[in-house]
Amino acid sequence: MSIAIATNIVAPRPAVAQVIQRVPRTIRTACLDTTSAAPTLPIVVYVRADVADSVAQAIGPIADVFAQSVGQRLRELLHGRGDTIPPGEPTITWRNISDENRLIVTIVRDSEPVYELASPHVDSVAAAMLLTAAHIASDSGEAPLWTQISRSDTMVFGIRFELIPASATKLPDHGRTAFPVFSVMFPPETPARQSVHSLPQYPDILRSRGVAGVVIADFIVDTAGHALPESIKDVWPASLKRPTGELLTYYNEFAQSVFKWIKTAKFIPAQSGGCPVPQLVEMPFTFSLRR
Secondary structure: OOEEEOOOOEEEEEEEOOOEEOOOOOOOOHHHHHOOOOOOEEEEEEEEEEOOHHHHHHHHHHHHHHHHHHHHHHHHHOOOOOOOOOEOOOOOOHHHOOOOOEEEEEEEOOOOOEEEEOOOOOOOHHHHHHHHHHHHHHHHHHOOOOOOOOOOOEEEEEEEEEEOOOOOOOOOOOOOOEEEEEEEEEOOEEOOEEOOOOOOOOOHHHHHHOEEEEEEEEEEEOOOOOEOHHHOEEOOOOOOOOOOHHHHHHHHHHHHHHHHHHHHOOEEOEEEOOEEEOEEEEEEEEEEEEO
8 A cells, every 4th residue: 555645636536456356266156066067277276384473483384394295195195196286186176175175283292293174074075185195194204293482382273275366377475385286177267347337435535635545455245246344354565564643544544435335336246167156356446646
């Protein structure tokens, strides 16, 4: 977000950039469960450690190494050889890749690690194979070990599948290394987009003062084309400090205008295999002043 004070500027208006897809293609609906659309897009599936920021320094490297071991064992279960990326089909298909398929690893001082699925009641071959791969890695001497760096007697982290979003060329950078494991064929997809062009209102007080700025918002567009109010939030670049004082007041005015607009905006929902699916989108809103 950047805020600038402009002078001799008239007729400002916000510009809205194109919607950016950020959610993996695996949120299911009844339509997706029965769609006959032929999968046509080969997508590489990765595994990555999921570590809370509060314990990243203590167990981050341990989690990364174990995630790599689990990924390698899973690749072997799918008959991959060397550095080749094996196909998941027919054992694992696109229907099996879900955010629910996450492994929880618990390391306890002076005890064996415990592996369990975050959603044990989800019927997924991919989840079962993730758990199996963890046990194989552990039995082969690659189990994650408790470290003296930790202040606690128990350390917990996750391992999950991850996909490159359709509109991106690489995985998002979450601070942890992702390891390619296998590929699956996905049905054709289209991202969510506005159905009726409209823009957030430029706050009158900021327009009169010649203030310009940018707000980046995240929100989920449901299958009916509406933003879920509880999902709306602003995104602040980690490399930048949030403004304070008067600049923070200006930013909050812009953000409130954006949030109000999102709640009433109309979208054409994202589709996968011809089926509407929920989608997390990121939109930058630029409030620019023009001469």
